[in-house]
Amino acid sequence: xTFKRIVNGIEVVAVVAALVWVFMLVANEPGGGxxxxxxxxxxxxxxxxxxxxHGADGAGLIGPQLAGTVVExxxxxxxxxxxxxxxxxxxxxxxxxxxxxxxxxxxxxxRTDLGG
Amino acid sequence: MAAPAVEHSDTRTKSANTKVLGVFLAGAAVxxxxxxxxxxxxxxxxxxxxLFFTATVQLKVWFATTAVALALLQxxxxxxxxxxxxxxxxxxxxxxxxxxxxxTLAFLVTLPVAYQCLWALGFQTTPTRVLVHSxxxxxxxxxxxxxxxxxxxxxxxxxxxxxxxxxxxTALVVIFLTSSVWFFTERPAGLPLF
Numbered sequence: 015x016t017f018k019r020i021v022n023g024i025e026v027v028a029v030v031a032a033l034v035w036v037f038m039l040v041a042n043e044p045g046g047g048x049x050x051x052x053x054x055x056x057x058x059x060x061x062x063x064x065x066x067x068h069g070a071d072g073a074g075l076i077g078p079q080l081a082g083t084v085v086e087x088x089x090x091x092x093x094x095x096x097x098x099x100x101x102x103x104x105x106x107x108x109x110x111x112x113x114x115x116x117x118x119x120x121x122x123x124x125r126t127d128l129g130g
Numbered sequence: 131m132a133a134p135a136v137e138h139s140d141t142r143t144k145s146a147n148t149k150v151l152g153v154f155l156a157g158a159a160v161x162x163x164x165x166x167x168x169x170x171x172x173x174x175x176x177x178x179x180x181l182f183f184t185a186t187v188q189l190k191v192w193f194a195t196t197a198v199a200l201a202l203l204q205x206x207x208x209x210x211x212x213x214x215x216x217x218x219x220x221x222x223x224x225x226x227x228x229x230x231x232x233x234t235l236a237f238l239v240t241l242p243v244a245y246q247c248l249w250a251l252g253f254q255t256t257p258t259r260v261l262v263h264s265x266x267x268x269x270x271x272x273x274x275x276x277x278x279x280x281x282x283x284x285x286x287x288x289x290x291x292x293x294x295x296x297x298x299x300t301a302l303v304v305i306f307l308t309s310s311v312w313f314f315t316e317r318p319a320g321l322p323l324f
Contacts, residue, residue: 017224017227020231021234025230027238035245039245039249042249043172061172064175066175066252068175069176075175076187076318106257111256
């Protein structure tokens with residue numbers, strides 16, 4: 015009987031947690047959209063396409079850290095553009111997803127605004 | 131004399147079918163709503179929490195693994211409840227409650243995982259692994275709602291609960307395979323396991 019009560023209690027907790035979960039998803043919705051992450055076109059492209067893996071601030075999530083590392087890793091900007099365009103290992107190709115101009119803008123953003 | 135019995139049986143079948151349809155529609159609505167939210171929402175790319183793990187991704191990987199372990203235990207307990215397993219020989223009285231507890235705990239540990247997925251990453255369509263993961267994530271919660279309803283609503287056909295339970299478990303395993311197993315086997319070099 016006691017065990018049943020505990021299980022019933024945990025079920026109530028689960029229902030409350032589910033409601034809080036839904037509330038938090040809606041309440042924490044960022045209002046500014048992608049452009050709010052910086053203002054430049056590169057910032058908006060980064061927020062929509064890159065932040066998922068590399069983090070909003072480029073500090074890295076599943077993908078590696080970009081902030082403060084890309085210029086050293088890719089002294090030639092063309093090499094970084096090639097990686098974004100063609101993909102590499104876990105990094106998907108953005109060929110066809112982003113235009114050449116957008117790729118250039120987002121790469122530029124990672125090398126300047128994001129801290130190179 | 132036989133006609134009223136047949137009529138009664140028909141009415142019961144119709145009622146059961148209506149209930150199954152209602153359960154299915156409720157589950158489908160939840161799945162679709164989550165998918166639409168994940169697609170429409172602007173991913174923040176942030177890591178809202180990591181507890182004692184290196185980062186949120188490690189937390190998610192291990193929480194998802196815990197959820198699958200609990201779900202597996204729940205399936206085993208269900209098999210004993212329905213007599214598909216004969217061990218232990220005498221089923222303890224608390225078996226049903228233990229089954230419910232495993233499912234509830236599995237659901238609870240998925241919540242912080244799914245929150246980060248939806249809020250920080252959104253519904254993604256590339257690469258294929260991530261698309262399958264996104265779809266399975268939406269399916270899981272829809273099927274979970276359908277399962278909870280099918281437990282609570284009486285008069286459903288006998289096949290509905292095992293089928294819906296099977297969908298919940300399958301979706302969770304697909305989520306696990308496309309996230310935790312991927313992380314364990316193919317994570318980028320240098321990314322800590324915990």
